[in-house]
Amino acid sequence: MYGIYNFVTGPLVWASFAIFIFGSIYRLISMYALAKKKDAVSLAYMDWKFSFRSIFNWLIPFNALGWKKNPVLTVVTYVFHICLLATPILLSAHIILIEESWGVSWWSLSDSTADIMTILVIAACAFFAGRRLYQKDVRFLTTGQDWLILAIAALPFITGFLAYHQLFNYQVMVIAHVLAGNIMIAAIPFTRLSHMFFAVFTRAYIGSEFGGIRKAKDW
Amino acid sequence: MGIQDRLIEDVGLREGVSRLTEDKIQKTVNAVIQGETGARLKAYAEICLRCGMCTEACHFYLSHDQDPTYAPAAKVKQTIGTLLANGGRVSPAQIYNMAQIAYSECNLCRRCVHFCPVGVDTAYMMITMRRICHKLGVTPQYIQDTAHSHSATFNQMWVKDDEWTDTLQWQEEEARDEFPDLRIPLDKEGADVYYSVIAPEPKFRTQLIYQAAAILHTAKIDWTMPAEPGWDNSDMCMFTGDFEMMGRLKRKHFESAQKLKVKRIVMGECGHAFRSVYDVGNRWAGWKHYPVPVVHSVEFFWELLTQGKIKLVSKYPGPVTLQDPCNIVRGRGLGDKLRDVIRILVDGEIVETASNREHNLCCSAGGGVINCGPPFKNSRVAACKAKADQLRATGVKTIIAPCHNCHGGLDDTVHKFELGMDIKFLGDIIYQCMERPEA
Ligand code: HEM
Ligand code: HEM
Numbered sequence: 301m302y303g304i305y306n307f308v309t310g311p312l313v314w315a316s317f318a319i320f321i322f323g324s325i326y327r328l329i330s331m332y333a334l335a336k337k338k339d340a341v342s343l344a345y346m347d348w349k350f351s352f353r354s355i356f357n358w359l360i361p362f363n364a365l366g367w368k369k370n371p372v373l374t375v376v377t378y379v380f381h382i383c384l385l386a387t388p389i390l391l392s393a394h395i396i397l398i399e400e401s402w403g404v405s406w407w408s409l410s411d412s413t414a415d416i417m418t419i420l421v422i423a424a425c426a427f428f429a430g431r432r433l434y435q436k437d438v439r440f441l442t443t444g445q446d447w448l449i450l451a452i453a454a455l456p457f458i459t460g461f462l463a464y465h466q467l468f469n470y471q472v473m474v475i476a477h478v479l480a481g482n483i484m485i486a487a488i489p490f491t492r493l494s495h496m497f498f499a500v501f502t503r504a505y506i507g508s509e510f511g512g513i514r515k516a517k518d519w
Numbered sequence: 520m521g522i523q524d525r526l527i528e529d530v531g532l533r534e535g536v537s538r539l540t541e542d543k544i545q546k547t548v549n550a551v552i553q554g555e556t557g558a559r560l561k562a563y564a565e566i567c568l569r570c571g572m573c574t575e576a577c578h579f580y581l582s583h584d585q586d587p588t589y590a591p592a593a594k595v596k597q598t599i600g601t602l603l604a605n606g607g608r609v610s611p612a613q614i615y616n617m618a619q620i621a622y623s624e625c626n627l628c629r630r631c632v633h634f635c636p637v638g639v640d641t642a643y644m645m646i647t648m649r650r651i652c653h654k655l656g657v658t659p660q661y662i663q664d665t666a667h668s669h670s671a672t673f674n675q676m677w678v679k680d681d682e683w684t685d686t687l688q689w690q691e692e693e694a695r696d697e698f699p700d701l702r703i704p705l706d707k708e709g710a711d712v713y714y715s716v717i718a719p720e721p722k723f724r725t726q727l728i729y730q731a732a733a734i735l736h737t738a739k740i741d742w743t744m745p746a747e748p749g750w751d752n753s754d755m756c757m758f759t760g761d762f763e764m765m766g767r768l769k770r771k772h773f774e775s776a777q778k779l780k781v782k783r784i785v786m787g788e789c790g791h792a793f794r795s796v797y798d799v800g801n802r803w804a805g806w807k808h809y810p811v812p813v814v815h816s817v818e819f820f821w822e823l824l825t826q827g828k829i830k831l832v833s834k835y836p837g838p839v840t841l842q843d844p845c846n847i848v849r850g851r852g853l854g855d856k857l858r859d860v861i862r863i864l865v866d867g868e869i870v871e872t873a874s875n876r877e878h879n880l881c882c883s884a885g886g887g888v889i890n891c892g893p894p895f896k897n898s899r900v901a902a903c904k905a906k907a908d909q910l911r912a913t914g915v916k917t918i919i920a921p922c923h924n925c926h927g928g929l930d931d932t933v934h935k936f937e938l939g940m941d942i943k944f945l946g947d948i949i950y951q952c953m954e955r956p957e958a
């Protein structure tokens with residue numbers, strides 16, 4: 301058990317971060333190369349000002365028309381994404397592990413706050429799953445990939461929560477958790493989770509088109 | 520529910536798919552996807568989160584009892600999404616379905632862009648689908664006829680070269696009853712304004728040419744119209760997916776203006792032609808923007824009215840509402856100028872529809888849908904129900920719509936939904952209310 305634990309918290313973490321970083325770089329560079337080769341007519345219109353204008357306006361909750369018309373989803377998705385990113389980075393259990401290996405540490409959330417944020421993420425995932433099952437339009441759109449990324453995003457939180465509360469077998473749960481965390485990190489470049497970085501560019505692009513050519517806002 | 524249950528018989532689509540095999544389809548699809556698309560299509564297909572946020576954007580969805588198969592992302596899924604998922608290998612019958620969706624169930628109006636958090640441009644996905652259909656020879660008959668006309672005559676309506684000049688001279692002569700020294704100057708080199716129109720004007724809306732001539736004459740503009748092909752700024756090839764021809768059309772149009780060394784092109788009240796000239800066709804022909812400045816009528820009228828070149832003797836009785844044409848408002852930010860012009864022309868309030876400016880609902884006629892002709896008319900007008908509800912809610916009697924297509928579409932809509940409203944071009948009102956020099 302201890303050997304497996306050491307493996308998943310040691311070499312496997314290196315491996316998944318390597319896959320995440322190099323995979324992301326590879327995806328970004330090859331996408332850029334493809335854009336240069338095939339989408340010159342789009343690239344030519346990229347514009348810093350309009351890119352940031354669009355990104356900025358879409359980051360504000362309830363600012364864009366899409367957010368306004370989907371109020372419940374808006375609240376849920378903001379909570380989901382904020383907690384999704386903040387919890388693992390500011391979790392004391394994670395920071396302690398990093399401190400033990402590298403001697404660096406930073407401010408952490410209290411365990412009870414982190415616990416609540418974890419529950420929020422899990423609840424948000426349940427909400428997303430519910431939409432995929434019961435909301436007609438979303439159900440029509442849903443594919444296997446969507447379930448896959450939802451599961452990949454939810455599992456580290458579910459298992460982390462179970463481990464923290466020492467439900468079921470703690471040893472097994474921690475290993476399952478670390479495994480799920482590693483999978484999530486490694487999967488980002490190669491699944492729809494790549495929206496994490498590609499969305500920045502698609503947003504920037506449509507913002508540039510709307511700002512530069514169409515002289516209209518895109519939110 | 521679903522495209523299967525709403526198939527419409529169209530001879531162009533039917534004959535087109537009858538010549539296809541799965542092998543042919545796969546070859547063509549992959550040729551287009553590998554040859555003509557790149558990161559943009561790939562990124563959109565990959566990162567669309569299937570979140571359904573765009574669903575509520577589309578008037579097709581809103582007007583069809585929230586049938587999910589009309590949602591923007593759903594239309595992508597049923598067309599290009601299916602092609603990508605199957606490596607381009609689908610049956611001819613599936614291509615028929617996809618063509619019907621791409622040509623007649625999306626106006627390329629881009630309202631859904633305002634709803635998508637990651638910036639997917641559904642209109643781009645639909646036009647790419649149309650491009651594939653064009654390459655497969657599967658296009659609705661009526662719009663294909665206009666595309667044929669474009670390639671044979673450089674205008675959309677089979678107007679012959681002598682008919683064009685005859686029509687202009689005829690309108691000039693008519694107008695001289697009212698404005699004794701009015702001219703429609705043909706091929707005048709170095710004119711300030713090159714006035715271009717869409718081919719339906721000489722074909723069956725000649726009074727629009729009359730009105731434009733009257734306005735330009737009254738404002739004492741140094742203007743001209745070309746005697747030779749290039750005069751038609753419209754572009755159905757952009758909508759069928761015949762991009763080669765679209766590029767030729769735009770080149771012809773600009774070159775005709777360049778040959779006359781005019782200062783700028785002023786376009787009539789048309790939405791799609793403007794899109795073709797400033798956004799789409801120019802790019803295909805290799806111009807990042809355009810070689811000759813292009814001004815839409817809304818902006819041009821705004822100049823004439825604010826600079827006092829046109830004075831009014833009366834105002835049009837309001838209140839009025841207006842149709843923001845997607846291609847000049849969401850497509851070119853002319854919403855403010857359009858309202859300025861209306862405020863000058865109308866005595867009374869502007870009652871806005873619930874969705875206005877960049878967020879307007881399309882009239883359901885644009886993007887070539889109205890040009891797909893009678894087979895698709897009922898389904899097109901049905902998709903305008905959401906718009907009709909908004910128009911009715913304004914409680915006014917006049918809609919101002921500075922776009923030919925919007926006019927056509929709203930005409931049918933007003934009729935079908937018994938709105939009892941009049942539809943006006945800005946030119947109609949200016950012509951009616953302006954101070955006449957010779958009067
Ligand atoms: C990749 C290596 C990872 C390691 C080694 C790791 C390790 C740990 C450990 C040791 C705990 C504490 C369990 C306890 O309290 O006994 C924990 C909890 C947690 N981890 Fe991770 N984790 C990793 C990745 C992730 C990722 C990628 C996420 C989320 C995106 C994540 C989210 C959480 C959450 C939400 C908790 C529980 C918080 C709570 O309920 O209070 N972890 N993790
Ligand atoms: C940091 C930049 C990110 C941005 C700007 C972003 C943005 C978005 C947006 C706009 C949506 C669609 C709205 C919705 O359905 O909730 C979405 C959905 C989603 N995101 Fe992210 N995201 C980011 C990072 C991540 C990360 C790191 C993950 C997980 C590893 C993730 C997981 C998800 C999931 C699972 C969904 C789908 C929810 C559903 O099933 O409807 N996102 N994201």
Ligand code: SF4
Pocket residue numbers: 576577578579590591594624625626627628629630631632641642881
């Ligand atoms: S008609 Fe307009 S809103 Fe509907 S899918 Fe097409 S572009 Fe989007």
Ligand code: SF4
Pocket residue numbers: 441566567568569570571572573574591592634635636637638639
């Ligand atoms: S809003 Fe955008 S990401 Fe969501 S389903 Fe529609 S196109 Fe896809």
Ligand code: SF4
Pocket residue numbers: 626628790791843844845846847880881882883884885886922923924925926928
């Ligand atoms: S016809 Fe008018 S409303 Fe409809 S797409 Fe064109 S510009 Fe938009």
